[in-house]
């Protein structure tokens with residue numbers, strides 16, 4: 468399917484944000500921005516090159532000489548200003564995310580509210596985090612690590628940019644940011660918020676470009692001390708490997724294949740709507756999506772029936788409609804990827820309960836897929852092992868609690884897990900045995916002070932709260948005789 472051109476609405480972006488001002492791109496490559504609902508070209512962005520990136524790094528390095536010595540109160544003040552600036556533009560941030568990325572409006576609004584609130588959460592965490600500790604003749608201070616490179620994916624770009632910037636600022640670091648090139652329009656609104664917050668020049672620099680150009684320069688540049696990356700496992704591994712040459716500190720937030728365990732005593736009236744919401748959130752393009760639903764064999768037929776009925780409450784369609792639960796995939800590539808996995812699931816013997824291959828009727832213009840639930844899935848099938856990043860749920864049956872825990876942990880990922888049951892003590896006991904950075908009991912819960920990050924291939928390090936700030940700090944001990 469080819470993208471369509473509608474000239475009158477095309478937005479042209481040719482600048483990057485360096486040292487507090489918008490500067491024309493030195494890089495010359497131009498990329499089309501395609502709206503996923505109808506494949507219209509809605510913008511063109513001129514991508515940065517290595518030279519743009521080096522200028523941004525130099526600006527961040529200059530700014531660090533003063534901001535690196537800022538007090539807690541000075542950082543807190545900036546975080547409050549950022550919060551106010553973002554809170555004032557929630558509508559615009561939401562609209563940009565819906566248009567450019569295609570996620571359902573309700574989801575986008577919630578994410579953008581979180582993006583505004585994360586600055587206050589970081590401020591609270593900063594106040595709670597002692598930056599100096601001493602005993603006897605020893606004093607330990609937590610020092611900002613230096614210039615931080617922040618690299619984000621397309622699936623909630625503005626939220627990730629905010630979360631990473633909030634922790635970096637709280638720690639006293641300056642930043643060079645490479646948003647996903649697929650989020651260029653959203654990044655303009657995000658930047659308008661940053662500008663409104665009136666930060667010191669060079670504290671926050673944003674270069675829009677390709678990963679293998681701008682991202683690679685940030686990773687290799689010796690003036691960048693730390694990388695905080697959210698994205699795929701493959702790129703995360705390359706950052707860890709290439710960053711070793713300059714001994715980069717790294718935080719890697721990578722993929723997931725999260726288990727969602729329904730315990731025997733689960734209340735299906737509550738758990739099935741919640742489980743579908745967890746699987747289909749952000750049209751399934753969510754690292755924390757609960758995409759393996761583990762069901763006791765004794766409840767399997769009831770679960771199948773409940774899913775078949777409840778999925779009707781998760782309509783796919785126009786993401787601007789507040790009733791829509793699933794929007795289009797972000798790109799043709801992502802659409803093709805999801806189709807390939809659905810086909811693979813069928814070929815490997817899983818049974819399609821709802822959905823299947825192809826586009827939903829009436830939605831042929833965009834990158835829409837059918838929300839799909841597979842049953843009779845074995846945990847060694849490809850659809851149960853690999854991250855699909857689309858609205859595809861695999862239902863896996865188990866015999867007893869021990870087997871559920873074993874299947875849940877039998878994955879190369881460990882980002883998130885979910886447990887549902889009426890006996891909360893039992894749910895807690897199961898949760899404590901799951902190898903995941905976060906385990907949510909009976910629902911989709913968030914806490915911006917709780918650490919976020921993964922075990923195993925889901926990454927290295929943690930974000931949010933004091934954990935997220937510590938990732939940008941380096942302890943220095945001063946010992947007196």
Ligand code: NAD
Nearest residue numbers: 619620621646647678679682683698699702720721722754
């Ligand atoms: P991606 O890894 O392709 O790209 C992420 C970012 O890295 C983009 O900005 C990209 O331009 C950049 N990049 C690409 N190559 C690079 C290189 N060589 N050096 C430096 N930067 C480079 O991921 P994506 O397709 O944008 O996003 C989807 C992935 O992100 C999924 O795997 C998903 O699970 C993951 N994700 C993880 C989390 C989390 O918090 N754990 C959250 C959201 C998404």
